[in-house]
Structures are given as structure tokens and as C-alpha cells.
Amino acid sequence: MTKWTNNVRTVVPYTPGEQPKTKVIKLNTNENPYPPSPLVGKAISSVAMDTLRKYPDPNCSNLTAAIAKYHGFDTENVFVGVGSDDVLAMSFLTFFNSTQPVFFPDITYSFYDVWADLFRIPYETKALDSQFKINPADYDKECGGIVIPNPNAPTGIAEPVSFFEDIISKHPECVVIIDEAYVDFGSQSCVDLVRKYDNVLVVRTFSKSRSMAGNRIGYALGSKELIKYLSDCKFSFNSYTMDAITLAAGVASIEDDEYFNEKLKAVIKTREWTKQALTELGFTFPDSKSNFIFAKHESVEASYLFQELKKKGIYVRYFSKPQRISNYLRISIGTDDEMQKFINELREIIKGV
Numbered sequence: 087m088t089k090w091t092n093n094v095r096t097v098v099p100y101t102p103g104e105q106p107k108t109k110v111i112k113l114n115t116n117e118n119p120y121p122p123s124p125l126v127g128k129a130i131s132s133v134a135m136d137t138l139r140k141y142p143d144p145n146c147s148n149l150t151a152a153i154a155k156y157h158g159f160d161t162e163n164v165f166v167g168v169g170s171d172d173v174l175a176m177s178f179l180t181f182f183n184s185t186q187p188v189f190f191p192d193i194t195y196s197f198y199d200v201w202a203d204l205f206r207i208p209y210e211t212k213a214l215d216s217q218f219k220i221n222p223a224d225y226d227k228e229c230g231g232i233v234i235p236n237p238n239a240p241t242g243i244a245e246p247v248s249f250f251e252d253i254i255s256k257h258p259e260c261v262v263i264i265d266e267a268y269v270d271f272g273s274q275s276c277v278d279l280v281r282k283y284d285n286v287l288v289v290r291t292f293s294k295s296r297s298m299a300g301n302r303i304g305y306a307l308g309s310k311e312l313i314k315y316l317s318d319c320k321f322s323f324n325s326y327t328m329d330a331i332t333l334a335a336g337v338a339s340i341e342d343d344e345y346f347n348e349k350l351k352a353v354i355k356t357r358e359w360t361k362q363a364l365t366e367l368g369f370t371f372p373d374s375k376s377n378f379i380f381a382k383h384e385s386v387e388a389s390y391l392f393q394e395l396k397k398k399g400i401y402v403r404y405f406s407k408p409q410r411i412s413n414y415l416r417i418s419i420g421t422d423d424e425m426q427k428f429i430n431e432l433r434e435i436i437k438g439v
């Protein structure tokens with residue numbers, strides 16, 4: 087007789103960045119260094135206890151309406167979930183059901199291959215070129231779907247809308263997902279392609295630009311037909327994905343556009359001087375349009391810098407695999423003060439080698 091373990095769905099899970107309990111300078115998971123809008127705090131504290139007794143709104147109507155209004159869409163064009171990870175996982179399940187492989191870059195968000203494995207979706211990765219750029223010709227073949235982050239992670243490189251329109255227009259046979267987790271930090275958004283093509287899904291998150299990683303809010307914009315399919319799958323899995331407190335918090339964040347833009351500007355400004363400081367220390371990096379910099383030092387190994395920085399209480403992200411990126415550090419943008427301390431420590435470490 088076969089053993090029950092033969093019938094288990096075994097997967098190699100995604101490894102999230104460390105969340106240390108001690109106070110450190112945390113530049114390892116691309117969180118926003120600033121708190122969410124004060125309106126978010128007010129909204130959370132005004133959720134009545136009686137609200138928690140009841141199930142939350144399964145349609146997440148208020149949040150969906152706020153997001154729709156923000157982007158100039160109808161509510162039927164919006165799908166919300168527990169972070170964009172939830173939205174992306176549900177999208178893989180809903181749209182990637184072909185026997186043909188799904189395409190995504192070889193160096194990209196490392197959750198894509200995990201979901202593909204989990205859902206048994208065939209996939210093929212497409213190698214970035216020597217400058218870590220996506221070669222659009224790699225995506226020319228008929229396929230089961232395409233998913234690309236813009237800007238890409240962990241490189242931070244952004245492509246213009248025309249780049250994606252070219253790919254989308256060639257693929258009426260599948261759904262193309264653009265993961266815009268970092269788009270607010272200064273690159274072009276593909277949301278307008280949603281108005282033109284019924285097979286494009288743009289996915290966004292509140293975790294980075296809206297400083298709300300702890301709340302877990304993500305959303306997708308797509309044609310009404312696409313969103314309906316996504317919604318049907320969600321309601322076949324878990325009707326109440328988002329809790330009442332988070333729903334209120336999300337609406338409040340969208341309503342405070344002034345605060346949002348002010349903090350975006352601050353992160354971008356810090357990123358730009360950090361680029362300059364890193365260059366002066368002998369680092370090279372692709373030009374980042376996100377809230378992180380993917381950098382390599384001319385002589386000191388990334389694994390060594392990673393360890394030494396950690397000893398000083400500064401956490402950055404280091405990926406030992408694949409080998410092509412094993413000499414890079416992904417450095418999230420913190421406050422000016424945090425980045426100054428980071429640069430100073432880095433200077434000392436390099437000097438001591």
C-alpha cells in the first residue's frame with residue numbers, strides 16, 4: 087500500500103525577509119520608513135466593537151469604491167485582497183490554467199515560481215540580459231500567461247507603458263499581469279492599458295508606498311470580465327478575506343492624498359542622495375525607480391557586507407541565489423537619518439577590509 091505522504095501537496099515555500107524583534111535599522115523588506123496617514127489611525131480607532139461581532143463586508147464595497155474613484159474606474163474593475171500576495175495568488179489560480187507555460191523573468195519577485203509550483207502551473211523563466219533588463223522578444227511566443235513586475239524586483243528597473251503594450255497586444259490568448267508594487271516611487275503605470283485591453287491585470291499594494299504592510303491590502307484593476315472571474319474564484323475559496331478594521335484603514339489612506347504624495351516625495355529624495363553616496367563608496371547599481379537600490383561593490387563581497395552590517399544592527403536583503411545576483415545587496419530606502427547611519431557604517435566596513 088502507498089503511504090499517505092505520497093498524496094501530500096509538497097512545496098518549497100517563499101522565504102520572507104527577516105522581521106527582527108529587536109530595534110534595528112530595517113532596510114531589508116522594502117517597507118516604508120514613515121507611518122501611514124494619521125487618518126488611518128483615526129479610522130482604525132473609530133471602528134466600533136459591535137462591528138467586530140459581525141462578519142465584514144464580503145464585497146469590501148467601501149474600499150473597492152475608494153480605489154475605483156482614485157483611478158477613475160467603476161467598482162466592477164476593482165478586486166481587493168489580503169495584500170497583493172493574496173491578489174496575485176488568486177490571479178494565478180484563476181487565469182493560469184493552460185497546458186502551455188506561464189512566462190516571467192528569471193530574476194524577479196521570488197513568489198511567482200512558488201505559486202506556480204503550488205498550483206502546478208507550468209512555467210518558463212526568461213533570462214534578464216547582462217544589464218538586468220527584460221528582453222521583450224523572449225515573450226513573443228504563445229503561452230499560458232505572463233507576469234512581470236514594473237519596476238522589476240529586486241533590480242528596481244522600470245520600463246515604459248509602450249514596452250508592456252507591445253507584449254499585451256501580442257497575447258490575446260492569455261492574461262498578462264503587471265505587478266506594480268513599486269510604481270508609485272516614480273515610474274509609469276499601466277493602468278490605462280486596462281481601459282484598452284481586456285486581458286491585462288494591474289496589481290497594486292498598500293504595503294510599500296502607503297506604509298501599510300502590517301494591514302495587508304492589495305488590489306487588482308482589470309476589465310469587468312476579468313474581475314468577475316477573479317471574484318468568482320475568491321468566493322469559492324474564502325468570502326471574508328479582509329477584516330473590518332483593515333477595510334476602514336484602507337479607505338482612510340486613499341482619502342489622504344496630500345500625505346501620500348508628501349511621503350512619496352520624501353522617499354524619492356532620500357533614494358536619490360543615497361544613490362550618489364553609494365556611487366562614491368564604489369557601488370554600482372541599475373537605476374532604481376523603486377524604494378530600494380540593488381547594489382554591488384567593486385571589491386567587497388555582498389555576503390561580507392551583509393554580515394557586517396547585521397552586526398551593527400543594520401538589516402539589508404541578501405540573496406545567495408541565483409548566483410548571478412549573489413554579489414548584490416538589496417537596500418530599502420529608510421529615513422534620511424537611517425540612510426546616513428547606513429552609509430557611515432558601510433564606509434567604515436569597507437575601509438576596514
Ligand SMILES: *Cc1c(COP(=O)(O)O)cnc(C)c1O
Binds near residue numbers: 235292
Ligand atoms: C512586496 C511585493 C509584493 C507583495 O506585497 P503585499 O501587498 O505586501 O503582499 C508583490 N509583488 C512584489 C514585486 C513585491 O515586491
